[in-house]
Amino acid sequence: MAVVLSNEFVSRGICRMTVAFKGDVLPGQFFMLRAWDKDPLLSRPISVHDYEDGKLTFLYQVVGKGTEMLSRLTPQSDVTLQGPLGNGFPRITGDLCVVGGGIGIAPLYYLVKNYRKHNPDGKCRVYLGFRDVAYGVEDFEQAADEVNLDIGGIITDQLQVASGEVVVTCGPEVMMKSVAKVVPAENRVYVSLEAHMACGIGACLGCTCATKYGNRKVCQDGPVFLRDEVFYV
Amino acid sequence: MAVVLSNEFVSRGICRMTVAFKGDVLPGQFFMLRAWDKDPLLSRPISVHDYEDGKLTFLYQVVGKGTEMLSRLTPQSDVTLQGPLGNGFPRITGDLCVVGGGIGIAPLYYLVKNYRKHNPDGKCRVYLGFRDVAYGVEDFEQAADEVNLDIGGIITDQLQVASGEVVVTCGPEVMMKSVAKVVPAENRVYVSLEAHMACGIGACLGCTCATKYGNRKVCQDGPVFLRDEVFYV
Amino acid sequence: MSKQLATKFGEILFKNPVVPASGTFGFGREYEAYYDLEKLGGLCSKGLTLEPKPGNSGIRLWETPAGLMNSIGLENPGIDAFIEKEWPHLKELDTVTVVNVGGKDEESYLQAIEKLNAIEVKLIELNISCPNVKAGGMAYGMKAKTAGDITKKVVKLSNHPVMVKLSPNGDSVADIAKACEESGALGISLINTVQGMAIDYKKKAVVFDNLYAGLSGPAVKPIALRMTHQVCQAVKIPVMGMGGISTWEDALEFIMAGATCIQVGTMNFVNPLAPLDIIDGLQAYCEKEGLANIAEVRGIF
């Protein structure tokens, strides 16, 4: 049980919720959230958008019943959190190039912030693509060296990856596949996957994805995978 | 859809909710209430406790999921009402003796108030029995000529019915049966029944009770019946 | 009449494919206070038997997660009283009144059917699937053989088209549906309620006097959708699908699975306007998708 500190719409259909939480939280990890009895039955996986000073932030899109119920939580109300879950992004040491599409930007902000903290001299470039309205861009502008924005177009059209940059992408599957395609083979590319989840901890095998090395669980072995592991080539 | 005007606990586990409603509402009628999507599935039958100036009041006991959810409604929130349903109490002209037990007092207050309005010269006596804590008693004291209270005992022990009085009772089945037993055969006795209900309007046959005249639907033909109709003798 | 929703079930024309289900709609009168019944594609009567039936004793309704259990036990006024008191009103309605018929043995089914020959019923729904009466119809509905036998006799005797309502509690529904088709049924409807049990642990007692009861509502939808699909794959006659339909999206899924019409049961209790909301939703869907008729998305799997 955690207490909601704030929960507000930051754009149409996009909510940012901050809750009180103490623990070790890595970029790319996620929590299973619920704030209802048994309707809907399952908890909802939501990535860590930010974590600092005991304040855990989620950025989520209202798409169905669960996220709709989350969006109606008021400050001081309770939300049940299970997590942090998953492995998150690996610690990145070289230069970083981040490509986010739509609500896929959610886990990338904490990644960028954390990268900046551990790599004061590293270069961090960000590409953000949105269908119609942009959100969260200022946060990235503060944390990254360069932010490229695209609205209504195809973000990979402008994507230019420098040699040696590590690329991290999260967004619609088509976008991630296209990023995986355009980025030269020599660059390391990490993708953050989604799958329907029941347990979130590796017990149900509901979130399996096929990889080079056989089945992997998105929740426990991911949600972050190397591009070529998951055949995104 | 109706708007909640107020909703407060008046005693332990007992809530009084007032909602805005316009219509003709008779004492003894009830509404089907819901303030949730599909969990629980069915609406909850709750009697009219009071109705005046577009303000409809319910007095209800929190016993399970539905009433618990009702009790958490805050002013200005919406509640879905279907009703008024059922026939309610007949217009009473002679003297009135009302016997309520526990939350069974809910429909009796509006009855007494209404009786007073239409029978300025009639005599109205009230017996109220509670297991441990009394509630709502003052309201009855204002509306009736005499209020007899019992806490922790058996209300029918003190019940004395005058010749010609019409008796109306609502409460636990054992209490109503015992009222039906001790009141002389010459007095008319009305009982207000409960039954699990799905539709509330006579379509599902889930609330049937056996009567002298065959099956009757508590929702549509009742909830008020004559003592001898329902074999409460 | 909506061009997009008009639906032929065999030779019978329904304004739209939405039909309140038997036992959840009385004889329609109660819902007339809420809307004009002529907006409906059709409606099913409460299950009728030859003789009046008082139904089951004890608690008859019990809520379950996303479901409702009932043990009404076919309480009904009997065919004669129906013909005398309800039919004159129903027959005037410009909608398809489906008459649901139950029975305790062959004799009682056939006598009931014979009596119905006297009135102009457009469609009979032969209930061989009520789980709530001991000597009741479900016995017939559990096996293909018995379902086929009773169907054949009823079809032969009846002046009206007969749709057989199947139980989800017996042998493979597809086999039973095929047997009914071969026996001359004009259509199939399914599912009736799923047999379940409820216990009141506080009272250390079984909830229903009749021990088991019938489960309906959203909880059973995935099961009902699967069975509807199985039956639609197995037979050529039209199917009315039901079981847990609560929104137009649910209704559409049953149609995509192959149902010609759909019935709405338990949801009438949750929202008395549910059938209308479903009709409106399907209409809007057809318009949005540019369908000339809802049939374009029927049975697409």
Add this chain to the structure above:
Amino acid sequence: MSKQLATKFGEILFKNPVVPASGTFGFGREYEAYYDLEKLGGLCSKGLTLEPKPGNSGIRLWETPAGLMNSIGLENPGIDAFIEKEWPHLKELDTVTVVNVGGKDEESYLQAIEKLNAIEVKLIELNISCPNVKAGGMAYGMKAKTAGDITKKVVKLSNHPVMVKLSPNGDSVADIAKACEESGALGISLINTVQGMAIDYKKKAVVFDNLYAGLSGPAVKPIALRMTHQVCQAVKIPVMGMGGISTWEDALEFIMAGATCIQVGTMNFVNPLAPLDIIDGLQAYCEKEGLANIAEVRGIF
């Protein structure tokens, strides 16, 4: 060990009657982060097959009202890998590890069973009821005859007691249970998931690559409770009941219906501590009611 909850299932002693269900608990490790597995009466392994299986493609989970559909398709590392990697850990636990075994044909069942003879399993759960694999166990579980046949062969070959897990999708569960009892099963467990279907109307597509999938969770509880009762009435061997159990009250109802142990499946996903909450609730109930052992309320109907 709690005196009130200690439960004998045949000759096997369970600390308490609460056992996480196969396929919802991995091999236990994931839940070790949440609590000490030795608090459990037992636990069931993910369904194992002779060979490793990758499971089904496509979407594997779909939520329904108060329910969950899954089409995992018995993804598992195979018996050998289980014995090598999971068993060393599991066998050290002071709780009853039940090994769930599936198969695609008689041969594969028997070879798997034979391999398990090499380890000290306390109880095998023979899964003849998985609805999610085409050439899978459910074929055996649909009819009393085939269920009895495979049970007989497995019991004969196995060094360990065998409990047979029944499907709710076939012929009368009571008949199937009786056939398994006659064939030497030590116990029965039920229900496996109920076959259902899901359609994504927006995509005009069936959700699961495998067309149908298995429904579990609170939605199926009334059905599971009824079947558990039917089986408990039909056989003398002990029964593990399951299907939609989410609270200790639910568990108690299954016990009152006759179940010796109960399994908790889907609820592990909703609340990882569900089995412990159920154990605590049952313990408190025994104390409040002054029961010397929970058996006093078992099978009271």
